[in-house]
Structures are given as structure tokens and as C-alpha cells.
Amino acid sequence: MRTTRIGSGAGFSGDRIEPAEDLLRRAGLADLVLECLGERTVAQAQQRRLADPSLGYERRLPARFTRLLPLAAAHGVRVITNMGAANPLAAGRVTVSIMDSLGLRGRVAVVTGDDVLPVLDLDAPAWETGRPLREHGEIVSANAYLGADALLPALAADVVLTGRVADPSLFLAPLADRLGWDLADVPLAAAGTLVGHLLECAGQLTGGYFADPGFQDVPDLAELGFPYADVAADGTAAFGKLPGTGGLLSRATVREQLLYEITDPAAYLTPDVTLDVRGVRVTDDVRVSGARGAARPDTLKVSVGYRAGSKVEAEISYVGPNAAARGALAADIVARRLAGMPVRAEVLGGETDCRLRVAAIGHDGSLLDRVADEVESLYTNGPAGGGGFRAHVTEVIGIASTTIPRAATHPEVTFLEAPDAAA
Template identity: 50%
Template sequence: MSAPCRIGCGAGFSADRLDGAVDLAREGDLDALVFECVGERTLAFAHRDRKADPAKGYNPQLEARLAAVWPLTLAGGCTIVTNMGVANPLAAARAAMGLGVEGASVAAVTGDDVTALIGPETPLDRGRMTVADVDRALLGANAYLGADALLPALETGASLVIGGRLADPSMFLSLLRHRYGWAGDDWTRLGAGTLVGHLMECGTQITGGYFADPGFKDVPDLARVGYPVAEVDADGNVAITKLESAGGMVTAATVKEQLIYEVHDPSAYLTPDVTADFSGVRIDDRGGNRVALSGAGGRERPETLKVTVAFDGGFLAEGEVSYAGRGAADRARLAGEVAEERLRRVHGFTEELRIDMIGVRSLHAHQDYGVPAAETDVRLRIAGRFRDKARADLLLWEVESLLCCGPAGGGGFRGRATPSVVTHDAYLPRGDVPTAVEVFR
């Protein structure tokens, strides 16, 4: 085939916007549209949802996304590939078919759920601890599946391929392997295809979204930032672009930021498919929101598959109070000290607490920015993680009591206690993780 394969990305995380994906489906002249919607925390929460309701555990935006884009992609002969199945791909496939889209078909990829293979002595985090050491209820465990698991699904001709913990770049790579017939040990092309997937997987990050920094890195029409399109040839050379009608931009700078995003070693980027090498990548900014890349390589893939192991994290409690005007910073600091003293002395808390003074000291807890006290509005935030909700609620009670018990001027209390999750990594031999495909028509 002489024409390059055109792949769009319609989501870079679980709650990403929809309108840009609709624009791609309508105007993009795409061969495939990928929705990347799974992270470690979203996977853990999906297991929790599935335990509460066996018909749930997939991405809550699945129906809305598919109802909006699937009729358009079907009309254009475009295949959708997604990991919106999260912890329940079969339920997701049934929900998709339940939309009643004419001519639709789904291939669901299963096998990533390896919860049954995880025991108390399973090593986590490269052997630094075991499952037993976590001392929390196991929610579920999922292996990162590669392109090998997706190829049989694509070969069914289904208009939607859906799975759970499909590795982000592998969804894009599988489309290229299917289109061009790349072998599973063609490490150079697999490395090149993995580069394509890595550049595309975070959606609008590469078109200016996460890149924007006013006055330093200005991005035009950010409110309408568009999702990216990759044009890929048979050797894996790629041009990244976007719809002409969309906001945002594609430049060498936006591409470089995404190239190194979450890559610890550019010469050895580990995926289920290949040990990719990005160290020799060449970037050619051709102007007009078009950047070409070439020179990626690769070598033999790892013998193991990474696994996300999710645990019940108990409840996260966050209580906030505002202080304003002269001395606000000192009053907020005193309020935090009072609350912590009472939680520890009166209620016997031993859990770690996080105390932030938003506006004076926030996120980087070791810094004090020295904002003049007379000019400061400060939001005090006190947070902790607790195994039972009663203790979480007690933290909120103590923070709210600051409104009358001092110091002066506290107001605007807001608090919540929400379920939380904890995740760790494990590794399994790939031979222990068989996969399957179920087709719905």
C-alpha cells in the first residue's frame, strides 16, 4: 500500500474530552481511531466498581463516546481500538452492542486479568516487598498486553476492538502490524511503531495541551485544542499532525516534550512488544503543524510482562478552610498545628497527615514562598488516608471545628471522604498470560 496509515487518537486518559474525537471521526479520513483510557488508578477503581456490580468495571464514558463516534467511523471504514474495557472487557463489549449501532461488531480481548496468579508471596516493586507486606485487600491484577493479543481481534474485521489493560503504545503498534504485516521479531519496525504509539497515546499533550505555559510556550486556540493524527509508512516513519480546523499546534517542541515523557531510558524503553530505542530519533519540523520523525529502533522484547496489582486504599479524607487578610498565613499555619495536635493527642491518630497552605506553601511542602501576610489569601488543606471511614470522618470533623474554635477568620469549610486505591507493580512470564478474543455481532 502506497498511502500511509492514518491513525488518530481520540482520548489520552479516562475522562478526556469528546468533541475533538468526534471531529477526527468526521473529518480525519482515518484508517483507525484509538481511545487510550487506562491508568493504574483507573484500573484499580474499575476493579472496585466491578466487585460492586458485575455488569460494570469498564470506562463510564464508553457509551457516550461510542454513540458519538461509532456511526461516523463505520461510515468511513475506520476501526476503533480502545482499552475502555478496563477491568471488564466483555461487559464493555455487551454495552457497546447494546447501543444498537447498525452494522456494528466488537472483538473483545481478554486474558489481561491475572488476579488468580497473584498470591501473598508474589514480589512487588522489583522485590522490595510482597503482597503480604502491603497488608491491604487485593482488588485485582492485570498484565499489560501487547500487539500479539490484539492482532487476532483485528483479523476478525470487527469495527471495534476493545480490551482492558492493553499497553498504550501497543494499540497503535497492533494497527501497523496488521496493516503492513510486520513480523513479531522485526525489532526495528516494532521499535518505530512503538515510537508512534508513545507519541500519540497521550492525545492533546502533543498538540499543545500539556505543553502550554503562557508567556513562555504560547499555544493558539487552546480551548479547541485538537487531537493528533499520525501518518505512518510501511517502515514506521511517521508524520504527526492535526486537523486544520482544530486549535493547538504541532511543532518540534511539542513533539520533543512528548518524546521524552515518562521515558526513563530512551535507548531501552520496555514494552510488551519490544525494547524500543528512541536515542537515534530524528525530528523534522516541516511547518504547518506537521512534524516528521524517523530513526527509532529496537531489540528483543522483555521475557516478562508488567502487572499492575491493585489494593483497597481505604478512605482519603480532605478538609479545607480559608483564611484571608492581614496575618492570614500565620492564622492558617496555627490552624494546621491545632488540628494536627488534636488529631494526635485527643484522638490518637498515628497515620501520616498532609498539611498544605495553598497560596503560601502548596505541593512542594519544603518551600515557603514568603507571600506578604497582609496580601495573602490562604486555603488550609489537611488530608490523610485511613482504613475505615469513621476515622476519615473524624478528621473532617476536627477541621470543620476550626471555624469557631480558632484561630480567627476561618471560613468556607469543605470536606470529603472518598474511597482510595493503592497500586504496585509485579512481573510475570509472558507464557503465564494466555489471551483470547470473543466476537459480538
């Protein structure tokens, strides 16, 4: 039976790069997927784009692609990633520039259409609060979770860059392309979505975030290997990791990842299918089958960014005998001085070495400055031995979630060539 091998090269924006390089060199992949975009990283990307319209893509993209694209070209591996973040077209142009500088030829595809801010219904309720979106403050971004159908036209390229796409869809699209699946075939869409869901967090499937010494021991986490899957035309999949790599791939690690972020095991909503994982079977040799599904929903999840004010974090340390008691006294002083303000004060550390951290979020800059000033004043107005004060203020982009009719989105694909014809 026809099969294809797909690897996971990143599970979040701060992931290691060496396991992805290893997969490209030794795994015999057809496709490598780097999933680097979460709600937090979308917010950070939106902040960068708002400050500079030429930015907003994943900041590690240049470093990653400089190392990965020569390997991908040498081994004939297609690369798919959502490192386009809040500015996929800029990411595409940067990628072409990197390929030019490395002497690589190839086609780059950029998938857009997830930006739905112009058509967002501001009276729609946010899932988190139940209040209309317009009540959350100035809305600065709205990105719909596109599905595999948005990616399929882009897969004629060597490198595919997207913005907000559902994590499993990044894997389902290349599987459907390689294996000739029709995305309207619910059982196959469910099978491919299950594979994507298991691979999307990379090292989390191979023992990362699983290890608990003495209870769930994982060997050589310092050299953790990332997973790949051999997926057959009928949707069954065998998972593996490269020999000589650290980590653990087992029924237990797969079953733990299976339940990750699934609110309803009978109806996990994705843009491609309503996934039912209750009948999934995982064998001792890590073969997975049994995904079921129902028709995809008529709406798509939307991640909405809004200006939530600024955050101040102020800290001071106490060390030596009785440090914990002095830190607790300092926290009490700050709490009394800032009574009535939405402030969080906590003492971190042990009996002889601890640090007071005070944080607050708000729109009034003068009040946030007061938080920092009160902590700094502890130098001579608080317990003995305070030192190492620091404070910083950063803007906060809040995230709310809602839905939008699927018909309101209009994905598009832009192809770029390397070397750049205009160069």
C-alpha cells in the same frame, strides 16, 4: 510506498471528545485509537466493579460511543480502545446495545486475558517498595499489560475493546494489521511502538501540557486539535493535525513527548519490543524515523490493586484581611491536636482568601472521623472567620507494580454482533 493513517482520539479517561469527532469527520483515518486507561483509572474502575460486577468499564464509554460510533461507521473508521478497563466484556455488551439503539450494524471484539489475579505470585516484590505483594494488604486485582499480539485476532471487528494493554500496543496492532507487518520483525515493531508512544497522549503531542506562556506559547488551546500519523510500510511516519484546529505540532512538542515516561532511552520496555529512541530523528515538518529495538522481554508488567484503607479530606476556608495567617494558625492547631497521626495539613490560596485542607489515609475509620471532627471544630475553637467546612471519606485502592512471565497470560477474543442476534 503503502501508508495508513491512524489518529489519536483520547489520551486519558477525562479527555475531550470534540477533537475525536473532528478527526473522524475530516482526517480520512483508517483507525482511531482512544487511550483512556492509566494506573489511577484502573483503580477507579476496580472500585466500581467491586461495588457492582456489571460495571468496571470506563464510565464515559456510553457518552463517547453514542457520539463517535455513527461517525466512525459513516467514514469507515475502525475504533480501538482500552475503555473496557476492569470489565471488557461488560463494555462489549454496552457497546452492542448502543449500536442497536443507533441503528448501526457491525462487529465488536473484546480482548480479555489481562486479568492475572488467579496466577499472581504474592511473594513477588512490588517495584515501588521492594516488599512482597502479600504485605500490601488485600489484593483485589492484577492486570498484565498485554501487547499487540493479543489484539491482532480482534482486528476483524469494527470496534475493538480491551482492558489493560500497553499504550503503544493499541497503535502498533492496527499498524501491523494494515501494513502487513510481522510483529517478530524487531525494526518494524520498534517503529510502530515509537508511533504509538508519540500518539498515545493525544493532545499532549499537539501542545497540551506543553504550553508555558511567554516561554512555550501555544495558540488557541481552547480548540486544541488531536494528532494523526501517516505511517509507511518501512515504519517512517509523518505527523499532522487538522487545519483550523488549535495547538502546536512541532519538533519541540514531539521531542518532549518522545521522552515522556521513558526511564531508559536505550531500553524502554514494552510487551512488543525493547525500544531504543536514542537515534530517533524529528524533522522540521514533523517526520519521525530512526527507532531501534531489541527483542521483547519475557515478562510483562502487572498493575496490582490492593485495599489501602480509606482517605479523609476535610477543608475550611478563611477570607479577608490576614486570612493567610489565620489559615496557618488553623493548620497548626489541627497538627497539634492530631499529633502522632499520619496527617497532612496545607493552606492553599493567597493572603486574603485561603483554604485549609487536611488529609489522612488509614484503615481505622474512627481515626479518620476524628480528622474531620477536628477540622469542623475550628468553626468556634479556631481562628476568626472560618467557614465553608466540608469533609468526605472514600476508599482507596492502592496500586503496586510487578512482573509476570509472559507465558502465564492467555489472551482471548470474544466477538459480538450488532444488532444483537438475541434481541
